[in-house]
Every structure is written in C-alpha cells, then in structure tokens.
Amino acid sequence: xxxxxxxxxxxxxxxxxxxxxxxxxxxxxxxxxxxxxxxxxxxxxxxxxxxxxxxxxxxxxxxxxxxxxxxxxxxxxxxxxxxxxxxxxxxxxxxxxxxxxxxxxxxxxxxxxxxxxxxxxxxxxxxxxxxxxxxxxxxxxxxxxxxxxxxxxxxxxxxxxxxxxxxxxxxxxxxxxxxxxxxxxxxxxxxxxxxxxxxxxxxxxxxxxxxxxxxxxxxxxxxxxxxxxxxxxxxxxxxxxxxxxxxxxxxxxxxxxxxxxxxxxxxxxxxxxxxxxxxxxxxxxxxxxxxxxx
Amino acid sequence: xxxxxxxxxxxxxxxxxxxxxxxxxxxxxxxxxxxxxxxxxxxxxxxxxxxxxxxxxxxxxxxxxxxxxxxxxxxxxxxxxxxxxxxxxxxxxxxxxxxxxxxxxxxxxxxxxxxxxxxxxxxxxxxxxxxxxxxxxxxxxxxxxxxxxxxxxxxxxxxxxxxxxxxxxxxxxxxxxxxxxxxxxxxxxxxxxxxxxxxxxxxxxxxxxxxxxxxxxxxxxxxxxxxxxxxxxxxxxxxxxxxxxxxxxxxxxxxxxxxxxxxxxxxxxxxxxxxxxxxxxxxxxxxxxxxxxxxxxxxxxxxxxxxxxxxxxxxxxxxxxxxxxxxxxxxxxx
Numbered sequence: 001x002x003x004x005x006x007x008x009x010x011x012x013x014x015x016x017x018x019x020x021x022x023x024x025x026x027x028x029x030x031x032x033x034x035x036x037x038x039x040x041x042x043x044x045x046x047x048x049x050x051x052x053x054x055x056x057x058x059x060x061x062x063x064x065x066x067x068x069x070x071x072x073x074x075x076x077x078x079x080x081x082x083x084x085x086x087x088x089x090x091x092x093x094x095x096x097x098x099x100x101x102x103x104x105x106x107x108x109x110x111x112x113x114x115x116x117x118x119x120x121x122x123x124x125x126x127x128x129x130x131x132x133x134x135x136x137x138x139x140x141x142x143x144x145x146x147x148x149x150x151x152x153x154x155x156x157x158x159x160x161x162x163x164x165x166x167x168x169x170x171x172x173x174x175x176x177x178x179x180x181x182x183x184x185x186x187x188x189x190x191x192x193x194x195x196x197x198x199x200x201x202x203x204x205x206x207x208x209x210x211x212x213x214x215x216x217x218x219x220x221x222x223x224x225x226x227x228x229x230x231x232x233x234x235x236x237x238x239x240x241x242x243x244x245x246x247x248x249x250x251x252x253x254x255x256x257x258x259x260x261x262x263x264x265x266x267x268x269x270x271x272x273x274x275x276x277x278x279x280x281x282x283x284x285x286x287x288x289x290x291x292x293x294x
Numbered sequence: 295x296x297x298x299x300x301x302x303x304x305x306x307x308x309x310x311x312x313x314x315x316x317x318x319x320x321x322x323x324x325x326x327x328x329x330x331x332x333x334x335x336x337x338x339x340x341x342x343x344x345x346x347x348x349x350x351x352x353x354x355x356x357x358x359x360x361x362x363x364x365x366x367x368x369x370x371x372x373x374x375x376x377x378x379x380x381x382x383x384x385x386x387x388x389x390x391x392x393x394x395x396x397x398x399x400x401x402x403x404x405x406x407x408x409x410x411x412x413x414x415x416x417x418x419x420x421x422x423x424x425x426x427x428x429x430x431x432x433x434x435x436x437x438x439x440x441x442x443x444x445x446x447x448x449x450x451x452x453x454x455x456x457x458x459x460x461x462x463x464x465x466x467x468x469x470x471x472x473x474x475x476x477x478x479x480x481x482x483x484x485x486x487x488x489x490x491x492x493x494x495x496x497x498x499x500x501x502x503x504x505x506x507x508x509x510x511x512x513x514x515x516x517x518x519x520x521x522x523x524x525x526x527x528x529x530x531x532x533x534x535x536x537x538x539x540x541x542x543x544x545x546x547x548x549x550x551x552x553x554x555x556x557x558x559x560x561x562x563x564x565x566x567x568x569x570x571x572x573x574x575x576x577x578x579x580x581x582x583x584x585x586x587x588x589x590x591x592x593x594x595x596x597x598x599x600x601x602x603x604x605x606x607x608x609x610x611x612x613x614x615x616x617x618x619x620x621x622x623x624x625x626x627x628x
Contacts, residue, residue, distance in 0.1 A: 056456055126350065136599050144360065164349025269444065
C-alpha cells in the first residue's frame with residue numbers, strides 16, 4: 001500500500017488484480033491452521049486402527065491396512081471391569097449434570113433477568129464473582145462436607161452442585177439470553193393474570209430454547225471430560241467414569257497394551273466429537289457471546 | 295418502548311391489575327400497593343433463586359470460610375483440626391516442591407497465555423475476511439477447545455511428543471533435533487504449552503466477534519491516508535478491540551492458573567507423586583491435590599489454595615488497574 005495520500009484512483013486500480021492472490025493466500029493460511037488443528041484428532045483415529053507397536057514410531061497418519069484388534073481387546077474390559085461400565089457411569093454423571101443445569105440455572109437466570117427484587121444487583125455481582133473463583137479453594141472443604149455426610153464414592157458430590165446452579169457460566173449465559181426477550185411478553189401475560197411461574201414455564205423457557213441447548217451440550221461435554229471431580233470423589237473402579245478409567249488404564253496397562261489405550265482414548269472422545277459435529281453452530285455462537293471456556 | 299406509559303411501568307401494571315380483579319380494596323393508595331407489589335416481587339425472586347442461594351451458601355461461601363479456617367490448622371480428616379497459626383504458610387516458603395510448583399505454574403501462565411492469545415488473534419484476523427468456508431474454519435478451529443483438557447487428548451499429546459515419535463521425527467526432517475520432549479525436564483513444559491496453544495479456538499471466537507464490530511470506514515479512511523497494514527493494526531484494530539483483549543486475557547490467565555488434567559497426563563503414569571521428569575510439570579493444583587488428598591494434609595492444602603487465590607487476585611487486580619492505560623471503551627472516549 002504505497003499509494004500516496006490523496007490519489008485514490010491508483011490505489012483502487014491496484015486493489016483489483018491483487019484480490020485473487022490474496023484469496024489464495026487466505027485459503028493457504030486457513031488450510032495450514034486446519035492441518036495443525038485436526039492432526040491430533042485424525043492421528044488418534046488412525047492410531048487406534050494400527051497394531052500397538054506401530055503407533056508411536058510411525059509418521060504415517062493412517063494405517064495402510066486398518067485393524068480393529070485394539071477395539072476388540074477393549075471389549076474384554078480393563079482390570080476386570082467391563083468397558084461399558086465406565087461409559088454408563090459417565091453417561092449418568094453427564095446426563096445428570098444436564099438435567100441439573102437446565103433446572104437450576106434457568107430458575108436462577110429467570111430471577112436475575114426478569115424479576116425485580118431487593119438485593120438483585122448485589123447477588124448478581126456475587127454470582128459473577130464466583131465465575132472468577134478458582135475451584136481449588138473449595139476442594140478441601142467440599143470434600144470434608146461430603147465425607148461427613150458419607151457421600152464420598154457416590155455421584156452426589158459430582159451432581160449436587162449442578163442442581164444448585166453452582167455453574168455460574170450457565171446462569172450468566174441464560175441471563176444474557178433472557179434479557180434480550182421483549183419485555184412486552186411478560187407484561188401482556190401479567191395483564192392476563194399470569195404469575196411468574198406461568199410466565200417462566202410457558203413463555204420464557206420455550207423462547208430460551210437456543211440458550212438451553214447450548215447449556216445442555218456444554219454441561220454434558222464438561223461433565224464427560226471432567227477428571228478432577230471423579231478423581232477426588234470416586235474410589236472404587238466399578239464407579240469410575242471414562243476419564244478416570246482411562247487414567248487407570250494409562251497407569252496400569254499402557255506399556256502392555258498401547259493400542260488398547262489409544263482405542264479407549266478414541267472411544268472417550270467420540271461422544272464429544274459427535275456432539276460437536278451435530279451442534280457446532282450452537283457451541284461456537286454460545287462461546288462467542290459468553291466467553292465460555294471449552 | 296413503544297407504549298406511551300413507560301414512565302412507571304410497575305405502578306401502572308399494578309393499577310391495571312387491581313382494575314381487572316376488581317378487588318374492593320379500601321383504596322390503599324398507590325404507594326402502599328406499590329410496596330406490596332415490590333414485596334411480592336422480592337418473594338418471587340428469592341423463590342426462583344432458592345436453589346442458587348442454597349448452592350452458594352452450602353457449596354461456595356460456607357466452604358470458603360471453612361477453608362480459611364483450615365488454612366491455619368493441621369487437619370488430616372480424621373482427628374479434629376489443630377490450630378497452628380501461620381505455620382502452614384511459613385512452611386510453604388521453605389518447601390522446595392512448593393516453590394517448584396509456583397515456578398512451573400508461573401512459567402506456564404506467563405508463556406502459554408500470551409502465546410495462545412496471539413495465535414487466537416492472528417487466526418481471527420485471517421478469518422474475519424468474509425470468504426468462502428469461513429464458518430467451517432471457525433467451527434473446526436474451535437473444536438480443540440472442547441476436547442483439549444480431556445484425558446484422551448493428554449494421552450494423544452504424550453504419544454505425539456514422545457522420544458522418536460511424530461513431532462520429534464517431523465522436526466528432525468528439518469534438521470532440528472531438540473530434546474526428548476516429555477522425557478526431558480527442559481522440554482516437557484514446551485509440550486504442555488503447545489497443548490495449551492492448540493486450544494486457541496475459544497479466545498479466537500471471542501476475538502472474531504470483537505473484530506466484526508470494528509467499523510470498516512476506519513480502515514478505509516486510514517488506507518486513503520496511506521497507513522500500512524502494521525500501522526492500521528496498531529492504531530485501529532488493537533485499540534478498537536482492546537476490551538475484548540482484556541476480557542480474553544482475564545479469562546485465560548485465571549484458566550491457566552488452574553491447569554491440572556493436561557499436566558498430570560503428560561507427566562505420565564505414576565501414583566501419588568507424579569510431577570513429570572524432575573518435577574518439571576508439577577503444576578500448583580497438582581501439588582495441592584497431592585498434599586491434600588494423597589498425604590491428607592488438608593490444612594496445608596487449604597493454605598496453598600488461599601495462596602493460589604491471592605496470586606490470582608493480585609494478577610487480576612493488576613490487570614484491572616492497568617486497564618485504564620490500554621483498554622479503550624468507546625463511551626469513555628479515552
């Protein structure tokens with residue numbers, strides 16, 4: 001762009017022929033980033049279909065003749081526990097989280113977004129504050145609490161917080177969404193004699209569908225990937241979630257069965273990847289509007 | 295804001311309410327009925343908020359108080375806590391592994407956060423040009439942020455960065471023979487940082503949203519004035535998106551301080567004590583977990599947690615303080 005100031009015409013004239021190489025450059029750049037981003041994901045798919053001793057050393061991304069041995073061996077279970085146990089456990093925790101988040105966070109969000117009550121601003125600030133609070137401050141005392149209640153080694157410690165709207169991210173996401181719904185809707189409903197509960201249930205919730213879908217998917221994926229919570233609260237392998245089972249695999253059998261471990265990693269990623277493929281627009285939009293972390 | 299009676303919607307609504315129910319109230323006056331209505335609203339608000347209120351008291355504020363108390367005690371979960379004053383804190387300062395965990399985490403936050411954000415901004419600036427495939431790329435680049443912190447990807451990363459594995463071999467094709475990555479105390483941290491940088495998608499999506507808000511006329515005017523690409527970036531793009539940079543920086547720093555799973559998995563198989571080669575991946579949260587839950591030193595772990603909170607608070611405060619120097623909000627006109 002060395003065109004001197006004031007001479008608009010030549011600058012425009014040079015812009016036209018430049019457009020084509022720029023577009024090529026754009027696609028080259030985007031493709032290069034895409035390769036780096038997708039490589040590990042494609043690698044794990046390919047590696048899970050290779051014999052165990054070819055996984056680490058080989059530069060070949062996909063196997064020449066794919067085998068399913070790794071997955072077949074996986075079917076025999078890890079440390080005497082059927083692989084499906086871990087998946088069922090993870091499913092319980094993840095679906096429980098979704099239900100809890102949908103229920104409790106939408107209630108809290110409705111209060112913050114649509115009800116005018118004394119102390120609302122203070123409590124809202126408090127909620128935003130918990131967004132910035134590191135969970136590690138709460139780790140020890142929460143464990144002590146659940147230990148005294150004899151709830152360690154159950155899924156209650158992993159789920160209770162979800163039913164009590166502890167995930168401020170989701171409350172925030174839903175508040176943002178509810179605030180943008182037209183105020184006239186509730187006013188009209190109120191004139192018809194609707195109370196807050198009816199307005200929440202029959203008007204606001206159905207309109208919040210996009211925010212509810214986004215929250216469901218995020219809470220499912222986060223609960224599915226969660227490692228710290230299960231690590232602290234679950235101590236019988238029969239109750240382990242997939243991430244914990246995978247870590248156990250890594251600690252015990254990874255030298256003996258590298259292929260099996262990679263296959264299980266792939267299996268653990270699969271639900272998340274499928275969710276992503278199905279709902280990617282919701283996820284990316286949700287992340288853009290609220291700054292949700294993955 | 296279409297109706298004409300916008301001045302006092304709540305009072306107005308109440309009047310209409312009364313008219314509708316035709317309650318023969320002994321004319322309580324508008325002030326009293328507004329008060330009653332406000333009370334009803336407050337009751338409804340707290341009813342809706344009750345799960346959240348229980349949650350914040352039982353699982354956040356209550357535990358914070360307990361944690362603060364435990365930080366000054368010796369507590370092993372079975373015997374009752376014994377008050378030790380500041381001993382936990384003084385012990386930290388003479389604990390070599392504590393210092394190591396501070397160093398590891400500090401280094402990670404200091405390098406991984408700016409690197410990730412720089413990549414995120416760079417890619418966002420590429421993607422903001424409206425071209426075919428833009429939406430596809432945006433989604434694909436976001437994907438690592440969803441899976442990056444999982445145990446699975448930690449295992450994949452370990453496999454890719456092993457001695458003589460994919461990364462090592464690919465780099466040696468270019469004549470670069472680095473260390474053994476995960477096996478080498480000097481190179482395990484770069485491995486972890488690479489995993490963090492790979493998850494640039496989440497901040498990228500936020501940058502993209504910010505970049506789209508920058509008025510195109512500004513660039514056109516600058517171009518006419520002969521401003522080069524770098525100059526336009528420095529003088530238009532950066533100031534215009536500085537609130538988004540601030541937001542991303544805040545989130546990412548807080549996030550980075552709490553790195554746990556990835557470091558643990560990359561550090562490799564191991565029982566209670568797994569800090570990677572030479573404790574080079576002993577992140578703060580892992581050392582906290584080890585002290586609290588493997589060694590059952592819950593007082594010490596609580597004290598460590600409060601030091602972490604203090605560290606995050608100081609960094610956040612500095613960030614907020616520095617904000618007036620470099621973050622430009624449009625309304626302020628600074």
